[in-house]
Amino acid sequence: MTLIPTSLVGSYPQPEWLIDRQKLGHRMPPRTRAAELWRVAPEFLEQAQDDATLLAIRAQELAGLDIITDGEMRRESYSNRFATALSGVDLENPGKIVSRTGNEAFVPRVVGKIQRKYPVEVRDLKFLRANTDRKIKITLPGPFTMSQQAQNDFYKTEEQMVLDYAAAVNAEMKDLFAAGADIVQLDEPWMEAHAEKARRIGLTALKRALEGVKGTTALHICFGYAAMVPGRPAKYSFLEELADSPVQQISIETAQASLDCAVLAKLPGKTIILGAIDLSKNDVETPETVAARIRRALPFVSPERLVAAPDCGMKYLPAESAFGKLKSLAGGAAIVRKELAGRAAAT
Numbered sequence: 001m002t003l004i005p006t007s008l009v010g011s012y013p014q015p016e017w018l019i020d021r022q023k024l025g026h027r028m029p030p031r032t033r034a035a036e037l038w039r040v041a042p043e044f045l046e047q048a049q050d051d052a053t054l055l056a057i058r059a060q061e062l063a064g065l066d067i068i069t070d071g072e073m074r075r076e077s078y079s080n081r082f083a084t085a086l087s088g089v090d091l092e093n094p095g096k097i098v099s100r101t102g103n104e105a106f107v108p109r110v111v112g113k114i115q116r117k118y119p120v121e122v123r124d125l126k127f128l129r130a131n132t133d134r135k136i137k138i139t140l141p142g143p144f145t146m147s148q149q150a151q152n153d154f155y156k157t158e159e160q161m162v163l164d165y166a167a168a169v170n171a172e173m174k175d176l177f178a179a180g181a182d183i184v185q186l187d188e189p190w191m192e193a194h195a196e197k198a199r200r201i202g203l204t205a206l207k208r209a210l211e212g213v214k215g216t217t218a219l220h221i222c223f224g225y226a227a228m229v230p231g232r233p234a235k236y237s238f239l240e241e242l243a244d245s246p247v248q249q250i251s252i253e254t255a256q257a258s259l260d261c262a263v264l265a266k267l268p269g270k271t272i273i274l275g276a277i278d279l280s281k282n283d284v285e286t287p288e289t290v291a292a293r294i295r296r297a298l299p300f301v302s303p304e305r306l307v308a309a310p311d312c313g314m315k316y317l318p319a320e321s322a323f324g325k326l327k328s329l330a331g332g333a334a335i336v337r338k339e340l341a342g343r344a345a346a347t
Helices: 021-025 042-063 122-130 143-148 158-178 189-193 195-209 240-244 261-266 287-297 319-346
Strands: 086-098 104-116 135-141 183-187 216-220 249-253 271-277 306-310
Touching: 042 122, 042 319, 086 158, 104 158, 122 135, 122 158, 135 158, 143 158, 143 189, 143 195, 158 183, 158 195, 183 249, 189 195, 195 240, 216 271, 240 261, 261 287, 271 287, 271 319, 287 306, 287 319, 306 319
Parallel strands: 135 183, 183 216, 216 249, 249 271, 271 306
Antiparallel strands: 086 104
């Protein structure tokens, strides 16, 4: 394994010919289906998404990343592809919630028991595995976040609902590892948005989601897409609580927020996927800037427990900017690796 390997958090920009990026960028991430975003006719959409996935894979490889994702080319948002494939939700008559930005959002309305009907992302994973020889990662929305992005019109308690979401995630994770995934990551941004509730029911749901799962697991927790949620606090409301969770890797933002990396010392034994690329600006930072962001974490996390990544998904960035930032990410990690090798040789 390369020291301080590099990876996307999950998403990479979808091409203009595949999705209407102007529409995509002028609305909150959809929680229900948003077929109107696609530019390709339904009968050709899967083939077009495959082609876009190949481009995303090659871009990551050319940029020098060590761990490859499918770029989430087939998704209208990080969560809705999986969440809307489950039984127990009425998509024709959606519900409403107040999003973390304070705006109303249409969401799946839960009218029956949440269950996984079939593997949702296994074909995506197999396509990715067949088209790169590097380590691969695929992402799923976490059970707590899906429960917060739904209107409950069925369950007596929210605890019952989130545990059924967790069971669906658990089944999907097992199938993804069986199909060849090296890493499966759960996206749980709403753990930060609803920290008190995450302490009460989110951690229990996470344990249920990972029950019996064999493979490297990760969890991404963030403040929301920089394109949608401006500004960043200097610390997390919910992070140290993950120290005793069964997840092996934790993906956090540090670049835009200039996060105090001392908090990482409170996550002993966890691999840290360190956000070292600022997604609030299209300007491409230099490899030296990325290296400096990685160095900030080294007093608190050994390099063997670090993965360098963007702060969050790159979905809303222009493609040229995203590719340049990935090259700088790979370059910055290489600078730090060389420094560490030099120190080791000197001793």
